[in-house]
Amino acid sequence: MNRKQLDHILKSYHREAYIWARQCCAFDDELAKDVLQQVYLKILEGNAKLKDIEKAKTWLFSIIRYTAIDQFRKQGKVISLDESYEVEDFKEEIDQTDYQAIIQLLPKMQQEVILMVFYHQMTIEQSAEVLQIGLGTARTHYDRGKKKLKELITKVQIQEDYGK
Numbered sequence: 001m002n003r004k005q006l007d008h009i010l011k012s013y014h015r016e017a018y019i020w021a022r023q024c025c026a027f028d029d030e031l032a033k034d035v036l037q038q039v040y041l042k043i044l045e046g047n048a049k050l051k052d053i054e055k056a057k058t059w060l061f062s063i064i065r066y067t068a069i070d071q072f073r074k075q076g077k078v079i080s081l082d083e084s085y086e087v088e089d090f091k092e093e094i095d096q097t098d099y100q101a102i103i104q105l106l107p108k109m110q111q112e113v114i115l116m117v118f119y120h121q122m123t124i125e126q127s128a129e130v131l132q133i134g135l136g137t138a139r140t141h142y143d144r145g146k147k148k149l150k151e152l153i154t155k156v157q158i159q160e161d162y163g164k
Helices: 003-012 014-024 029-044 053-074 099-103 108-119 124-131 135-162
Strands: none
Touching: 003 014, 003 029, 003 053, 014 029, 014 053, 014 108, 029 053, 053 124, 099 108, 099 135, 108 124, 108 135, 124 135
16 A cells, blocks of 8 residues: 555544544543654554555554553553452532543543444444454443443433432
């Protein structure tokens, strides 16, 4: 693949790549910009190679995800496996229209699958490929994530309606 083709791919997915980087970086804009810059450098320097042009989006999202994970490791911000699969408790009052805060209450894997499918129009199969998990596992996270999201939204609405 030549430089011109790579530039075209990066430009066509730039907006979605930034949004995904932001989501992978716990919605930290500055960290997301740094991660995206590192990703583009990896790609343009040839450290990450695209084998199948039809899978350009999943390839790019995978690089972003693992670069973000590396950044968190460097900063000493690592989530243990036990924590990543448990739903977080409400830490403060959340506005029912603040979906970003509600989504962050989901376990990490459920968040990632839900975000890829709903916000990035990827299939469950593509999200499984990005996350490097089995298709059945991705479907399970997707299904549980949707159910938990519905439960959390309902809980937030009830809190707003009845003042806790």
